[in-house]
Amino acid sequence: MNLKPFSLLLPALLGLSLAAQTPVPPAKGVVLPVNAAIPEDPEIQKVIAPLAAEIKATFDLPLVKAPQGLFRGRRGEENLLGYWVADAMRLAAQGAINAPVRFAITNAGGLRSNLRAGQLKVADIFELMPFENELVVVELTGAELIQVVSEGIARRGGEPCSGIIARVEGSPEKGILTVTWADGSLIDPKATVKVATSDYLYGGGDSIPTLKTGRKPFTTGITLRQLLLDQCGVLGKANQDLLPPAPGRYSIPVPIQEAIRDKKFKF
């Protein structure tokens, strides 16, 4: 099909100026997948190869000593590795927005390995955090913060967090949740609180729905992995050990823990 003759005639018929030149819409726009069927460009390959090797070499660099290791915890134990990650997120968020961040929450599912006791290397942090998830700061009310904690408990027995203490009492049929700040002081339900989390959780991953309603999101551009590497680097340079945070952020009776696992628990 060729419409050119028609296009040439039309302006004369309509009495329109020939001066105006208009692009004709394309027949198609397509997506070309960049896949393994395409050979590698040797020029670019030559540039990248030594840099890739350099990056790989950095993976073996020593970061910090963790004499006790940091572990996600077995059944019924608290996720101290997760607490450390949440603490580091809260600290990095405060630096990024230059204001107090009172609460941080991440998802236990995103921590892909434990940190074994001994000398940690850069590669260990990549293994722990292979994803490119990014630190985000949002605003919640105190009431919403408590709701976020309760949604994390109902789903997984409590997602790793920083800045608060949560206690569940009552029965598996009717749990009662108390959440306070880490120093035991009460959370004002009406107060506006800056909250650090990942773009994954804020985007609706791992279903903590109330987190998604967070306002004024600030995407820091810092990956969780990078802030953990930075945190280890600071300790390592200061010749300090990386130690697990103290337990006690979540206290949940065993029957309720079991009911959560069996998806039979209700607040």
Next chain:
Amino acid sequence: MDRRTFLAALGATAAATQLPLQAAAEPVQGSGRITLLHTNDTHSRIEPFGPGNGAISGLGGVTRRATLIKQLRQQLGSVLLLDAGDTFQGTPYFNRYKGRLDYQLMRMMGYDAGTLGNHDFDNGVGPLVEALEAMEQLQHANAPFALLNCNYDFKGAPALAKRVRPYQVKTFPGLRVGLTGVGVAFAGLVSDKNHEGITWRDPYESLKPVVKHLREVEKVDLVVLLSHLGYNLNGTAPDDLRLPGAVAGIDAIIGGHSHTFLEAPTKVPQAQGETLVFQVGFGGVNLGRMDFAVAKGTVRAASGSALPVLA
């Protein structure tokens, strides 16, 4: 060894193998065709995505992208290679080389123009300028590419102002293409200290005089916008889907920021015809391709009479 010198030296040896561009269409003014190739949100993804990344596992990688681009350039002749921003942040390559490598590779691949995404400010204005300098100083047969933006006011950041143009015109056989760019608001995305001296302005209002100038003074045949606004913000902020309704006269929007995987461009009607809005995911997983034909005597008012693109 200084990394910048190292890359420059490698570029010099590579230049000898660079293939000359092919001239294609016969030079009849106002009649021609052009292919736009484009990426967005490449985020320092130098290597392909590894396993465990779902549907995009094994996809991407600049060595393959470079081959694909070379092949298409040889086939098609009139090609513009464009990027919609967020080149920085996402892999250890960015942490180590601070974006210098990313921009240098873009030049080696033959990018004609890019724009600024929010993450390109992640290390602040100084390192962004340094990355652009490293790209300019590379010894390579390809010319340095331009950064285009018309809605950031760079008054307080002269070193960056020198390196970002509001628009650019590229001439091909029988065809003039006007390029411009817009960026997303800094609030909530870029901390104040990282965009010091740069003020965001409304992209719709900033674009109107630029598009008018390109059409009426530069007499371009095609206007292409590199946008880092995002595909669909549901009316909460300016976006690519609503832009054509606010600013007529743009033929193609190459979008980014929202990491939207479109299978084909979205056709958005506007006062002077329609705008093709496209975006191809993120991380260099895909290369977008749009083909435009400009026929002599085709009139805007009759823009319903589409010419099929010769494949």
